Amino acid sequence: MITLALSKGRIFDETLPLLAAAGIEVLEDPEKSRKLILPTNQDGVRVVLVRATDVPTYVEYGGADIGVTGKDVLIEHGGAGLYQPLDLRIAQCHMAVAAPAGFDYLRAVRQGSRITVATKYTAIARNFFADKGVHVDLIKLYGSMELAPLTGMADAIVDLVSTGKTLKANNLVEVEHIMNISSRLVVNQAALKLKTAPIRRIIDSFAAAVGSATVPA
Numbered sequence: 001m002i003t004l005a006l007s008k009g010r011i012f013d014e015t016l017p018l019l020a021a022a023g024i025e026v027l028e029d030p031e032k033s034r035k036l037i038l039p040t041n042q043d044g045v046r047v048v049l050v051r052a053t054d055v056p057t058y059v060e061y062g063g064a065d066i067g068v069t070g071k072d073v074l075i076e077h078g079g080a081g082l083y084q085p086l087d088l089r090i091a092q093c094h095m096a097v098a099a100p101a102g103f104d105y106l107r108a109v110r111q112g113s114r115i116t117v118a119t120k121y122t123a124i125a126r127n128f129f130a131d132k133g134v135h136v137d138l139i140k141l142y143g144s145m146e147l148a149p150l151t152g153m154a155d156a157i158v159d160l161v162s163t164g165k166t167l168k169a170n171n172l173v174e175v176e177h178i179m180n181i182s183s184r185l186v187v188n189q190a191a192l193k194l195k196t197a198p199i200r201r202i203i204d205s206f207a208a209a210v211g212s213a214t215v216p217a
């Protein structure tokens with residue numbers, strides 16, 4: 001049995017065409033079913049639904065053999081013990097620093113001021129500001145980061161941006177582009193050794209579907 005960990009929503013939706021390329025069809029709609037283990041048209045393949053941030057953990061500890069997860073989540077997790085053969089080029093967005101239009105971020109940076117930054121992505125934010133030599137106090141949040149500067153709790157945020165609509169709706173402006181983000185395939189190293197043929201078949205089908213070469217194990 002091959003177990004594939006996905007999160008509900010955009011990762012699940014955008015992985016479906018890749019699964020189809022591997023001849024795998026998920027037999028239940030996660031938006032309609034309360035089941036966390038979904039059967040597929042292949043007896044030897046099942047999908048488990050977990051929180052987006054838990055996908056690397058399930059694959060690391062063998063709860064799943066393969067997973068699909070954002071580069072953001074992978075960096076925060078650390079990626080220990082995970083084989084990352086493929087950029088799937090799905091769920092594309094970028095990580096950015098944003099601040100209210102009234103906050104002169106560049107001036108604060110130039111003057112060496114201490115900046116308070118709210119984010120769910122503390123590892124990415126810490127590394128980014130450390131590389132720039134900017135002094136920051138980080139406030140860890142689990143969602144709705146945009147609210148932090150609006151309530152006076154933080155000067156700026158580090159968050160994902162796609163269309164920019166969320167920032168605009170909350171009167172925030174992007175002031176730094178940190179990195180491009182897309183989702184990766186992650187594989188449990190031991191599972192790859194024990195179940196090489198079926199896992200390779202999935203990796204190769206995904207690679208062909210996204211038109212990219214795989215990274216050797």
Ligand SMILES: Nc1ncnc2c1ncn2[C@@H]1O[C@H](COP(=O)(O)OP(=O)(O)OP(=O)(O)O)[C@@H](O)[C@H]1O
Nearest residue numbers: 009010051052053070071072073091092093160162
């Ligand atoms: N607006 C967006 N456009 C494109 N991709 C995005 C966007 N927001 C997030 N992503 C990518 O999709 C992944 C999954 O996001 P999703 O919103 O489904 O989970 P989440 O709500 O961030 O996670 P959790 O449920 O654990 O809090 C993210 O890790 C990121 O890589």
Ligand SMILES: O=P(O)(O)OC[C@H]1O[C@H](OP(=O)(O)OP(=O)(O)O)[C@H](O)[C@@H]1O
Nearest residue numbers: 143144159160161162163164165166167
């Ligand atoms: O630039 P945009 O296209 O507006 O996208 C950016 C938004 O997308 C993500 O949230 P998400 O859509 O995952 O919402 P959620 O955290 O409430 O699930 C991210 O945290 C931003 O808030």
